[in-house]
Ligand code: NAI
């Protein structure tokens with residue numbers, strides 16, 4: 001079978017390799033579509049601390065059930081499925097309190113173990129989600145990025161009528177925008193530095209778009225009469241922006257943080273205390289696949305609006321080159337694996 005293998009940073013190719021057989025407790029999935037994510041790009045560039053090479057990446061994928069491993073029951077061969085990449089131990093503290101996405105022994109499919117950029121892949125049976133009738137395999141491959149959005153928004157505890165400001169109009173910022181709209185959040189501002197991406201945010205329903213070069217603090221003050229913004233989602237993930245987020249947040253505001261950048265932020269504790277702000281981290285997703293699938297199936301969420309490119313498997317290196325050099329041209333890139 002064909003697989004996209006990263007051997008070492010910047011050393012990757014679509015290679016011919018031996019197809020796996022269904023492993024005990026796992027389900028062998030014939031992959032139809034897989035999406036390229038920013039974190040695949042981080043692995044390719046060697047800036048993901050968790051990955052061991054060689055690795056077949058890909059954590060956003062959907063396909064059909066090919067075979068069941070020993071001990072797996074109740075899943076039909078041929079069923080159309082998508083896969084939650086979060087594999088947790090079930091025994092550690094976070095697992096015991098219902099937070100398996102920060103499991104102490106967390107395994108992410110496509111990062112810690114081989115993922116969806118191959119024609120057949122084994123995944124734990126517990127990570128399979130059936131696609132509802134009428135929802136296609138392309139949409140199935142897009143559930144994971146929306147699960148990121150669903151997770152951070154839940155962590156931020158939106159209330160009716162709250163304004164939302166999203167930093168960053170990359171794929172993650174855009175999924176937060178779409179998911180927030182599906183949740184009924186009406187007033188959404190998106191900030192980015194790239195005009196094309198701001199235009200996409202507008203197209204996907206942002207109430208207003210701001211260029212990051214504008215004086216964001218003045219804009220917020222004018223928009224809110226000095227009150228500030230109750231919900232801020234950080235999908236730009238630039239640590240230097242955090243002090244500004246604290247300043248523009250309203251008292252009792254909630255700030256959802258997604259970045260993995262290890263650079264410290266210049267955080268003024270006083271801002272947090274005097275406004276009693278809530279800063280929440282959000283990692284991957286805590287069992288959000290059912291909610292995302294439900295919103296897609298009901299038509300509240302249009303995942304295909306996020307797709308800018310559909311490319312065959314052999315074009316994967318070219319897609320990576322485009323994402324490296326022309327990020328403004330791309331939204332989500334979907335790769336047809338066995339579709
Ligand atoms: P991206 O790089 O496509 O998007 C980031 C956007 O932020 C870009 O459009 C960029 O122009 C914009 N930006 C940069 N500096 C800015 C500034 N000063 N003001 C406003 N906008 C600015 O990345 P993508 O794929 O959308 O992911 C966003 C971030 O989320 C990444 O850092 C990624 O590592 C993180 N992430 C976190 C996850 C989690 O579970 N915590 C899951 C997935 C992604």
Ligand code: MN
Nearest residue numbers: 037060144145
């Ligand atoms: Mn992803």
